[in-house]
Amino acid sequence: MKASPSEAVGRAYCSTANLGAGYDVFGLALDKYSDTVAVRVTQGRGVRIIATGPYAWSLPRDPRKNSAGPPALAMIKRARAKKGLIVVINKNVPTGLGLGSSGATSAACTKALDELLGLKLSDDELVAIASLGEKAVSGSAHADNVAASLLGGFTAVYDNPLRVTNLKPTSRLMAVVATPRLETLANKTQKARSLVPRKIETKKAVLNVGRASALAVGFFTGNIEMIGAGMHDEIAEPYRQSMIPGYADVMRLALEAGAAGVAISGAGPSLIALLDRTKYEPGPVGRAMVSGFAMSHVRSTWFATRPAPGAKIIRKR
Numbered sequence: 001m002k003a004s005p006s007e008a009v010g011r012a013y014c015s016t017a018n019l020g021a022g023y024d025v026f027g028l029a030l031d032k033y034s035d036t037v038a039v040r041v042t043q044g045r046g047v048r049i050i051a052t053g054p055y056a057w058s059l060p061r062d063p064r065k066n067s068a069g070p071p072a073l074a075m076i077k078r079a080r081a082k083k084g085l086i087v088v089i090n091k092n093v094p095t096g097l098g099l100g101s102s103g104a105t106s107a108a109c110t111k112a113l114d115e116l117l118g119l120k121l122s123d124d125e126l127v128a129i130a131s132l133g134e135k136a137v138s139g140s141a142h143a144d145n146v147a148a149s150l151l152g153g154f155t156a157v158y159d160n161p162l163r164v165t166n167l168k169p170t171s172r173l174m175a176v177v178a179t180p181r182l183e184t185l186a187n188k189t190q191k192a193r194s195l196v197p198r199k200i201e202t203k204k205a206v207l208n209v210g211r212a213s214a215l216a217v218g219f220f221t222g223n224i225e226m227i228g229a230g231m232h233d234e235i236a237e238p239y240r241q242s243m244i245p246g247y248a249d250v251m252r253l254a255l256e257a258g259a260a261g262v263a264i265s266g267a268g269p270s271l272i273a274l275l276d277r278t279k280y281e282p283g284p285v286g287r288a289m290v291s292g293f294a295m296s297h298v299r300s301t302w303f304a305t306r307p308a309p310g311a312k313i314i315r316k317r
Contacts, residue, residue, distance in 0.1 A: 009038040009315040010112030013308035014093045015100035015148035016175070016272045020231030020263035021211035023196070027100070027148030027155045030175060031308035033093040035101075037068060037108035038315075039116050044084040047072045053091040055101070063087075067102035067133030068109035074129050075110070079117040096184040098266035099177070103145030106133030111150065111311040126150055128162045138189040145266065152310030154219045169307045170222035174277040176259070178250060178289035178302040179270040185243075192267035195239040204234035224276040228260025231274070237264055244269045250292030257288035 014033045019026045035053075042048070047063040063069025068087050076085065087109060093101040110130040114121050121129070130146035143162060147155040151166040158164075185191060215230025217223070241247040244264065250271050251262045258280030259273035273285050282304035293300040 004118065005116055005316040007038060007040045007315075007317050008112040008116040008313055009036055010108040010110075010115070010311055011036045011314050012104045012107035012111060012149040012311035013152070014104050015145045016098070016177070016265040017100060017103075017142075017144040017148070018233070018236065018263060018266060019215060019272075020233040020237065020261065021208045021215060021235075022144075022156070023208075023233065023236045024142050024144055025156055025158065025212065026215065027144040027157075028169070028175070029148040029152045029155075029308035029310065030099065030177070030305050032177075032303060032305040033099065033104070034308075035093050035104040035108050036090040036314065037105060037112050038088040038090075039072070039109065039112045040086045040088070041116070042084045042086050045082075047076075047085045047087055050086065050088045051091055052088065055091040055093065055095055056089070058095040059089060059091055059105075065136055067106040067137050070132035070136045071106055071110045071129050072113060074132055075113045075117060075119065078129075079119055081117060085113075096188055097179050098264065098268045098270040100145035100149060100266060102134060102137040103130070104149045106130045107146050107149035107311050109133070110146075111313065115313050115316060123151060123166075124161070124163050127157065127164045131162070138193065140193060150311050153307050156216060166310075167219050169219055170224065172222070172276050172278050173224060173227075174275050174282050174304060174306060176254070176273045176275065176282045176285045176289065176302060176304050177265060177270050178273075178286060178293065178300050180244065180246065180293050180298045180300040182245070182269050182298065189267045192240055192243065195243070196236045197239065200235055207234045224260045224274065227274055231261030231263045233263065240264055240268060244271070245298050246293040246296035247271070249295045250289045253288035253292040254285050257285045259285050
């Protein structure tokens with residue numbers, strides 16, 4: 001009889017969420033940064049968090065406040081396991097940039113624990129559990145980032161109880177991310193979420209439903225122009241743009257340089273542009289976005305990347 005593993009290590013990539021019109025629904029995994037999380041069975045009860053890597057300094061060690069903690073506790077309970085866990089996070093996804101840093105940690109931990117505990121949960125269940133990590137960090141169990149980091153490619157979360165679907169984007173799709181050098185705000189995600197009004201005009205809601213639908217169809221059919229048209233948002237970005245100096249200039253110049261669409265990446269301050277790499281080079285788009293920030297006297301950096309695959313187990317023993 002094969003013995004159960006005592007350790008499993010999962011890896012999950014960073015992500016961008018919302019993609020404009022898909023507030024709290026759409027996500028896209030990005031092949032740029034990734035977190036690895038090792039989970040080990042230990043004597044006793046509870047969860048102990050250990051953090052390593054270049055961004056370990058940013059992580060709380062209290063499992064109730066770390067995005068790996070609540071999923072770990074929930075999965076122990078789900079498995080009815082009378083054991084404790086050591087969770088070792090190798091933190092490589094930068095924090096506070098709008099790239100789903102906490103979501104990557106939560107996704108990697110959830111993937112590793114599903115393997116370690118032999119739960120074999122469905123995608124819907126994994127995403128729902130991973131979203132508990134987001135609630136610990138931001139106060140809201142939004143699942144857009146964790147869905148992308150867990151499943152890869154383009155994802156959409158919907159319904160209650162939560163359901164999720166994902167698509168592999170066309171190989172022609174390229175993402176350009178520009179990040180302004182701004183002072184990191186405490187509780188940035190909570191603040192960004194608080195700016196979104198509780199009530200939305202019917203006209204704006206209808207526009208967003210239409211654009212979000214077009215974006216989803218664009219991903220399904222590989223129509224990058226349609227994806228870009230669906231990235232224009234009426235619900236969150238008109239209120240969140242005040243947090244990002246140069247927002248309008250960055251968007252305008254990126255579109256002029258060939259981007260199909262531009263949006264705030266998650267809660268920001270990064271902006272993401274999507275383009276067809278067979279028609280346009282990422283360099284001019286990235287430089288245009290940097291120039292847009294410079295018009296507001298803000299320094300910035302940019303990188304180009306492609307969609308990433310989903311979380312995977314890279315080691316177990």
